[in-house]
Amino acid sequence: MKGKIIFVVILVAIVAFVSNQVLIIDKGTEGQYTGVVAFDASAHSGSDWEKISAEIISNAVDINAINLSELGAGKAIKFKGTVNEFTSKAGGKRNTMTVTPEGYTGNMTFTVQLGSIYSGTAIRDVQTVKQFGDFTNQTEWSQYAKALNSQLDKEVVAPLAINESIQGKTINLTGAATASGNAVTITPVALTIE
Amino acid sequence: MKKDNSQLIMTLLKGRTFIVLILLIIFFSFASPSFLSLNTLTMVAKHVALYGILALGMTFVIITGGIDLSVGSVVGLVGMLAGGLIQEGLTIGAKTYYFTVPAIVVLMLCIGCLIGLVNGLIITKLNVAAFITTLGTMYICRGLANLRSNGATFAAIGGYEGLGNVGLKALGADFMGIPAGVYVFAILSIIAAVLLNRTPTGWHILAVGGNEKSAKLSGIKADQVKIMTYVISGFCAAWIGLINTAQLSAAHPASGDGWEMNAIAATVLGGTSMSGGSGTIIGTIVGAFVIGVINDGMTMCGVSEFWQKIIRGAVIILAVVIDQTQRNLQAKMALQARNESK
Numbered sequence: 147m148k149g150k151i152i153f154v155v156i157l158v159a160i161v162a163f164v165s166n167q168v169l170i171i172d173k174g175t176e177g178q179y180t181g182v183v184a185f186d187a188s189a190h191s192g193s194d195w196e197k198i199s200a201e202i203i204s205n206a207v208d209i210n211a212i213n214l215s216e217l218g219a220g221k222a223i224k225f226k227g228t229v230n231e232f233t234s235k236a237g238g239k240r241n242t243m244t245v246t247p248e249g250y251t252g253n254m255t256f257t258v259q260l261g262s263i264y265s266g267t268a269i270r271d272v273q274t275v276k277q278f279g280d281f282t283n284q285t286e287w288s289q290y291a292k293a294l295n296s297q298l299d300k301e302v303v304a305p306l307a308i309n310e311s312i313q314g315k316t317i318n319l320t321g322a323a324t325a326s327g328n329a330v331t332i333t334p335v336a337l338t339i340e
Numbered sequence: 341m342k343k344d345n346s347q348l349i350m351t352l353l354k355g356r357t358f359i360v361l362i363l364l365i366i367f368f369s370f371a372s373p374s375f376l377s378l379n380t381l382t383m384v385a386k387h388v389a390l391y392g393i394l395a396l397g398m399t400f401v402i403i404t405g406g407i408d409l410s411v412g413s414v415v416g417l418v419g420m421l422a423g424g425l426i427q428e429g430l431t432i433g434a435k436t437y438y439f440t441v442p443a444i445v446v447l448m449l450c451i452g453c454l455i456g457l458v459n460g461l462i463i464t465k466l467n468v469a470a471f472i473t474t475l476g477t478m479y480i481c482r483g484l485a486n487l488r489s490n491g492a493t494f495a496a497i498g499g500y501e502g503l504g505n506v507g508l509k510a511l512g513a514d515f516m517g518i519p520a521g522v523y524v525f526a527i528l529s530i531i532a533a534v535l536l537n538r539t540p541t542g543w544h545i546l547a548v549g550g551n552e553k554s555a556k557l558s559g560i561k562a563d564q565v566k567i568m569t570y571v572i573s574g575f576c577a578a579w580i581g582l583i584n585t586a587q588l589s590a591a592h593p594a595s596g597d598g599w600e601m602n603a604i605a606a607t608v609l610g611g612t613s614m615s616g617g618s619g620t621i622i623g624t625i626v627g628a629f630v631i632g633v634i635n636d637g638m639t640m641c642g643v644s645e646f647w648q649k650i651i652r653g654a655v656i657i658l659a660v661v662i663d664q665t666q667r668n669l670q671a672k673m674a675l676q677a678r679n680e681s682k
Contacts, residue, residue, distance in 0.1 A: 160450065163443065169440075170435050171435070171438065171503075172435060173435060174436075176429075179503050180503060181502065
């Protein structure tokens with residue numbers, strides 16, 4: 147009996163102490179207390195997009211003027227070409243098209259990413275508006291790449307509502323290209339259909 | 341003459357861990373010139389405190405004839421929970437609760453006790469072997485620790501002034517040149533020694549370990565005593581979870597992995613019998629220091645981690661062999677004394 151009373155007293159004391167030593171705030175409002183602003187990659191990509199797309203467009207070189215095996219991690223390129231085949235995967239979330247650039251005679255295949263999900267970090271790696279050092283860590287740096295990709299989808303690709311009907315048409319494309327083996331992957335920055 | 345001899349041997353055997361400790365310190369002082377410096381000794385004490393505190397709780401458990409394999413996982417779980425409470429708070433519904441560091445310490449100690457209570461209840465009320473029960477809770481706690489963050493680390497746990505939860509670092513900091521963990525170790529050691537040697541509870545623990553049946557017959561609530569030892573062990577493990585997290589300023593779900601073995605080793609080296617019934621706190625403390633000096637000393641001498649494991653294992657086996665020899669000798673001497681008095 148005595149032991150139980152002591153136990154209850156200790157328990158009550160703990161509860162009283164702990165409930166006195168707690169700060170209760172509304173969920174998600176930590177920033178107001180800590181002064182730390184959560185990183186929002188889309189805010190960066192939103193404000194940077196105009197500069198980045200202008201930079202890539204002005205730096206873009208014609209695809210026939212460069213050695214494609216030296217594309218590496220990414221280069222800004224542009225060309226006029228014919229769409230061969232439109233492919234839609236993952237329930238329309240991974241659309242791509244294969245293209246043949248005008249005047250190209252090599253054996254590389256050209257695939258253009260059409261979203262809404264884009265692989266890789268080509269846009270981020272080609273641009274020079276923001277550097278890795280502008281961010282706190284590599285997580286933010288990779289979030290920035292993703293945010294740029296969704297920004298380009300919103301600004302460039304989605305408004306065109308591309309579907310199978312694009313096959314056979316001629317396009318003007320500017321974008322960031324990467325190469326792996328014989329495959330060149332292009333993430334578009336400007337795209338017009340003739 | 342013969343009797344005097346065996347008495348001398350007995351004294352030596354009883355103080356063997358301490359003698360070994362002295363010899364080790366002398367050996368490493370020669371082997372590595374920087375070993376016997378204040379910095380090194382502080383570092384050793386800091387490491388010793390980590391498994392020493394675990395070993396304190398383990399001593400109580402082993403004295404009752406049990407074993408607690410879950411302590412290492414409790415270290416990991418408590419670290420993760422404490423780290424999570426500081427960094428993310430506790431979200432219930434639309435409100436998030438940020439506790440102050442003292443409150444977190446109290447809560448985590450309660451968690452440690454609770455896990456010990458569960459261990460004790462399963463062992464005594466459901467009659468599951470201590471080894472199996474604590475093996476199970478070891479896995480459960482490790483799993484929970486990983487679940488808390490999906491296996492990720494809580495890094496840079498500093499708390500925020502605005503949320504009023506700064507200050508965990510104090511548990512990992514130095515005060516007057518001595519790490520906070522060492523103070524905790526000292527205070528808990530004193531409490532443990534008093535509890536074991538100067539209170540009825542301590543005598544009950546020894547009695548239950550010596551002979552549970554006769555302890556029960558003499559009116560001791562053996563189950564309660566056993567449960568209490570596991571609660572003590574969980575309590576000690578929670579301290580280590582907090583201290584370790586504070587020292588690293590980070591919580592990793594795998595931290596404390598395998599530390600239960602160091603605690604058991606220190607306890608056994610300190611002369612606590614695995615079959616229960618006997619053991620001392622001072623022995624455990626010395627045992628913890630032996631393990632600590634061996635570990636740090638060998639590292640300072642550049643012995644490879646692999647050899648360290650082999651040597652550590654050999655030392656533990658040797659300790660138990662000597663322990664057994666002592667028991668045999670003791671029994672023989674008691675028999676001799678009885679024959680002489682006839």
